Amino acid sequence: MxxxxxxxxxxxxxxxxxxxxxxxxxxxxxxxxAGGTDLMVQLESNLLDGADFLNIWGLFELQGIEESDCEVVLGALTTYSEIRSSEVIKSEFPLLYQAAGLTGAKAIQNRGTIGGNIVNASPAADTPPALLCYDAELLLSSSEGQRWVDYQDFHTGYKTHALAPGELITHIKLRRGQEKKFNFYHKVGTRNAQAISKVLFCLMVQVNNSRIEKFRLALGSMAATPILMDSLRDAFEEQEFGSDLIEKGLSILNEELSPIDDIRSTGAYRKKVTLNLFKYYMEKIYVGLGQ
Amino acid sequence: MKKRSFPTRVEGVSKLTGKSKYIDDLKFPNMLHGVSVRSSVPRGKIKGVSFKPGIDWEKFTIVRASDIPGKNVIQVILDDQPCLASSHISHPGEVVLLLAGEDREEVLKARDYVELDIEASPGIFSIEDSLAKKEVVWGSDNIFKEYTITKGDVAKGISAGSQVIEGSYSTGAQEQLYIENHGVIAHASDDGSITVWGSLQCPYYVQQALREVFSLPPEKVRVVQTETGGGFGGKEDYPSIISSHAALLSYKSKRPVKMIYSRAEDMEVTTKRHPSMSHIKMAVDKKGKITGLDFEFFLDGGAYATLSSVVLSRGTIHAAGPYNIENVRVHSKAVATNHPPFGAFRGFGAPQSIFALERHMDVVAKKLGIDPVEFRKINVLKIGDTTATGQSIAEEPGYHELFSTVDELMDFSEKSKSFAIQNKKNPIVKKGIGLACFFHGAGFTGSGESYLASIVGLEATRDGQVVVKASSTEIGQGANTIFSQVASSALGISEQSVIVARPDTSNVPNSGPTVASRTTMVVGDLLEKAGSSLVSTLRTTGFLGEVYTEREFFEASGKYIDQFGSLKSYVQYKQPPGIKWDEENYQGDAYATYAWAVYAAEVSVNTLTYETKVDDFVAIQEVGHVMHPTLAEGQIEGGVAQGVGYALSEKVVWEEGLMKNSQMTNYIMHTSADVPDIRVYFEEKNQNYGPKGAKGIGELPMDGPAPAIINAVQNALGSAPHFIPMLPEDLMEFMEASSES
Structure with a gap:
């Protein structure tokens, strides 16, 4: 109600x-x-009794995408549509660019913001896995001051996060020079638009002479928060790319992932599909390396 | 050749510009808002009701079963469903009490302060549990209705086959998801009469239900249809409930009462498509001829009988499909569970049994190593053949041509073989193609149209218009436009001079419910006759010549009205001679005629994610004369889109009889981004029924997509599930189980 x-x-x-x-x-x-796209849904489900909304939609300080030599800073009110029309995001941060294009539908993309997507803290949100792959940092501001936190440390549990009372996410920073050779963003949703994900698979791999320099796998809808697979990063970076490594990755994922059954999908499906996608994209990279 | 031109939708501009008023747009002076207090448990005894402190209860109108002036029933076919539960609860969401107040939010808040004391007892939620009488929840045996159709000798037919192949199939519930939720405004006036305005399909059904609840004669109950945002069958019987509730609140408060369901409430408690289960035994001889068919068919009717017996009837009659089989037995039951009652939804039982049969046709073809199209060609009905009920087919369905057209359009037979080779090279995406061959009877079953005895009228006005009077409703399907076309053509005047009266029981005759693909064919036919009769009256009296212009027509009608007071023509349905139906034994002419169709789907199955995508869809049907190609194509495309969802995504998640995913976010209806291009083709060969030979088409497109799609999945993977909806999760389980066995 x-x-x-x-x-x-x-x-x-x-x-x-x-x-x-x-x-x-x-x-x-x-x-x-901000855009209100998540809040309107919660309003319909009677989750916001007695809320005092602070309408930040018009705050100019939180708008726009700024580029400097080594970083790109997005105002928290940057909409998915703005992400979609940013040249620098499109060319240097393709995972984020794709995620924004797969969120909701056009009307939602015009209204929904990246800051809102983060703070709503849904494990199924589309942009967080991309931000995790890019080691994004968040600027948290309050009347007392500001602090930067690694996005990876932001989500502390299901729908909980590191914002202190009185704090607001104002900016999201991405380091440039991350144009990696292999980027794969795969959303398995319930339908092609207006869909909440059942599995989000976001993979970024940089390989130099068959040696893995950088490895990020971030997943959505697989745990209480969006997750970055640290164990894979630690196991894969500085290693030679090979089929044994793919097998190792599958066994790590198989061991570490335990997604749940819910109204949208089953834990068994989520896990199996993630393993399938991992194998598929890793083999694709392997083939791409000419081996 | 002169190009036929077709009118734009009569109410199109007012809908597009927002001029059309839907029920929630209307606000009457002094109007109260009503809400329903519902049971949260599926089954139990009502022990008491308490009104908790914290609310000024004086401010609210409260209605209980004891306030009902007439019978505490919702009149459909049987009188088993109470208007308000007074002693027992039979499904979650059953209404015990009604509240009305000045402010909608205040009433909603007050509802949380009503406490129902219900002693819960275990419910049953599956056809199997109902048949096994795990609990007896309705009557003495949980059976709402049972039918048996017998043709020839099924035992003999089964033993005559060289192979006997059995299979079990099931289909899930499906929500209609009309855009506009259920809603009405009711007013009980001082003179004892009741008026209801609402979003509904069948004004006279609602009138009948209100008459029972209030013990009133028909002239004291008026039902007016407001602009209606879709129905698909969902507004066939349920409006009787919400209308009775709003009217009771008005009766007690002496003020107009509006009741509008939220989307979640609408999805949780209103009717859906019946879930089904089928067991098929089919015997085939060495030449591929089906020698015997034994078909057991079951529907979950939910907690009350409502329309289940007639839904079952249509499903039973369509179970043997458009095949010429000498020995058939179809045995069916609609059973009770503690789900909210299931109801009418486009197709009305036929999509369920057709899914089972058409999947089985492909399962059998695969087992016998015959091409599934060849297998169907050997068995399809031809002119002069008889259906399972013994109805002799009086027109040539032309299935062989429909199959050839599919082949031309999609390269069907080539693809059904070449995909197998192609799939070996692509480990990820498997392509498949499949079809379904089916028919759909138009109009009411058997003698149903005789019982309805529908009446349609035309009345000329002094100011140069002719008004169509019928209770058939415009629910988005184009009824107003078709009626304008039929009347204009019968009268020889322009469509602009025809006005379709708003369905209002105080102003239009009962032309029957807007269901069963009958509006164009049956009601349109009456309208055509009314038109001819009106013209003939004008000619008889000498006011109109053989050839005339529109101006001459209205001059003539003006003169006639001057002289005789009014110019009207009312026509009542009479069963055409030669139609015979034996209700007792389910034998004879089940429907006046049928639409004949072959639908085919091409799919891609992604073996990483188990997602099935429909890449191409062809819908070919023989429907007699196509009255309005744009509207007709729209009907087919919309029905196919609903069928694709029925097959692949629309799953009701149940918990103790209650729909858990009662939001559009989680009940997955496809969007335009999911639905493929749908290629629609009409054959217009058999023009023996309906206005200018137009047969019914509204429900037809719901029947074919699901089996065609899952058959395409079988073509892609070698085998496919026997159930729908088939979500990726289900396909994964199926594939894992198949690879293990």
Whole structure:
């Protein structure tokens, strides 16, 4: 059942500093409202009783994509559509570019933001695995100051995260020079659009003379949070690419993954498909290396 | 040759511009908002109801079963379903109490403060458990209805075959997902009469239900259809429930009451397609001729009888398919469970039994090593052959031509062989092609149309218009436009001069329910007759000549009205001579006529993700005269899209009889990004029934897609599941089980 709207309030700050001042009042039940694409769904399921929405949609400080020599910084309000029309994202961060194109449908992409996608903390969210592969960093701001955290440390459990009371994600930083040879983003959704993922598979591999220099595998819908497979990174980096390594990866995944059954899919399916995709894309890389 | 031109949709512009008012757009003065208090358990005894503190209960109108002035029943076929549960609960979501108040949010909040004390007892949720009488939840044996169709001697037929192949098949529930949720506004006025405005398919069904609940004569109950955002059968019987509830709240509060279901409520408690189970035994001789068919067919009807007996009837009659089989037995049962009652949904039982039969045809062909198309060609009905009910087919279905067309359009037979070779080279994506061959009876079954005895009227007005009077509803399918076309052509005037009256029981006669692919064929035919009769009246009186212009027509009708007061023509259905139906033994002419079809699908199965994608879809049908090609194609495309979802994605997740995935996020209906291009072709050979020879087409496209798609999966993988929906998770399990065995 839908929330009774009479219990809800919405405040629209003029600028970021006012927004952070307001957030500092921790007696309020603040929920920052950016594109609202996730909040509207929660409203319909009666999950937001008594919420004080902070309408940050118009905050200019959180908009736009800035490029410098060594990094690209996205304002937290960057929409999926803006990601889709950014040249630098398209050419240097293809995993993120693809993820944005597979989220919801056009209307959602116009309204949904990357900051919102992160803070909503859904294990099934489309962009987090890409951000994990790129070792993204988040700028968390409050009326007290700012701090950078590694995105990998942000999600602490199912729908919980490292934001302190009064803090807001304001920017997302990606380091440039990550144009890797092999990038694979594969979303297995319930349908081709307006779909929540059943499996998100995001793989980035840099190989130099058959030696793996960088290896990232991030997965969505496989655990309580989006996950980066550290164990594979540790096992694969600085190793020679070979079929034995693919086997090793499969056995690590088989051991470490234990996704759950839910309304959208089964744990058995999620795991099996992840293993299938891993084998498929790793063999593709292997073939691509000419071996 | 002059190109035929076709009118645009009569209500198209007002819908596109937002001028059309749907029920939730309407606001009446002093209107209250009503909500239903529902059971959360599937089965039990009602011990009591308490109203918790924290709410000013004086502010709300509360209706219980004891407030019902007439009978506490929802009248459909049997009187087993209470309007409000008073002693027992038979399904989750069953309504015990009604609340109305000034503000919708306040009423919704108050609902949380009503506590139902129900002593729960175990429910049953499967056909197997119901048949085994694990619990007896309805009558003495859980059986709503049972039919047996016998043709020839099935035992003899089975033993005459050189091979006997058995198979079991099942299909799941499916939600109609009309865009507009259920909703009505009701008003009980001081003079004791009731009026209901609502989103509905069958105004006279609702009138009948209200008459029972309020013990009122027909002239005291008025039902008006508002603009309706889709029905697909989902608004055939359920509006009787929500209308009765809103009317009871109005009766008690003396104010108009609006009831609108949220999407989740609508998906959880309103009717869906019946889940089914089939066991087939088929005997085939060395030449590929089917010598015997023994078909056991079961439907889960849910907690109350509602329309299950007639859904079962259609499923039973369609079970033997468009095949000429000498010895047939079809035995069927609709059984009770503690699911919310299942109901009408496009196809009405036929998609279930057709899925089983058409999958079995491919399973048998594979086992015998015969080409599945050749196997069907050997057995299809031809003119003069008889169906399972002994109906002699009076027109040539032309299946051989339909099969040739499929071959031309898709290279079907070549692909069905070459994909096997191609698939060996591609370990990831497996291609397959498959088809289904089927028929769908148009109009009510057997003597149903005689019982309905539908009436349609035409009335000329002084200001130069002719009004169509029928209770048949526009629910997005184009009924208004077709009626304008039929009347305009019968009267020899333009479509713009024809007005289709809003279905309102105080203003239109009962032309029967808007169901069973009958609106164009049966009601349209009556309309055509009414038109001819009106013209003939004008000619008889000398006001109109043999040849006339529109202007002359209205001059004539004006003169006639001046002289005689009004110009009307009402026609009632009469069964054409020669149609015979034996209801007792299910023998005879089950339907006036049938649409004949072959649908084919080309699929890709991804063996990494177990996803099945429909790459190409061809729908070929012989439907008599096509009245309006754009509308007809739209009907076929929409039905195929629903059929693709039925096959591959639309799964109701149940927990203790309640739908868990009652959101569009989690009940996966396809979007335009999933549905393939659908290629639609019409044959217009047999024009013996309906206006200008137009047969019914509304339900037909729901029957073929599921078996065609799963047969294509069999072609791709060598074997395929015997059930739908077949989600990727299901296919993975199936493939893993097959590789183990």
């Amino acid at each position: 839908r929330n009774s709207t009479s219990t809800l309030s919405m405040t629209t700050p003029e600028d970021l500093s006012e927004a952070l001042q307001l957030l500092a009042d921790t007696d309020k039940k603040w929920i920052p409202f």
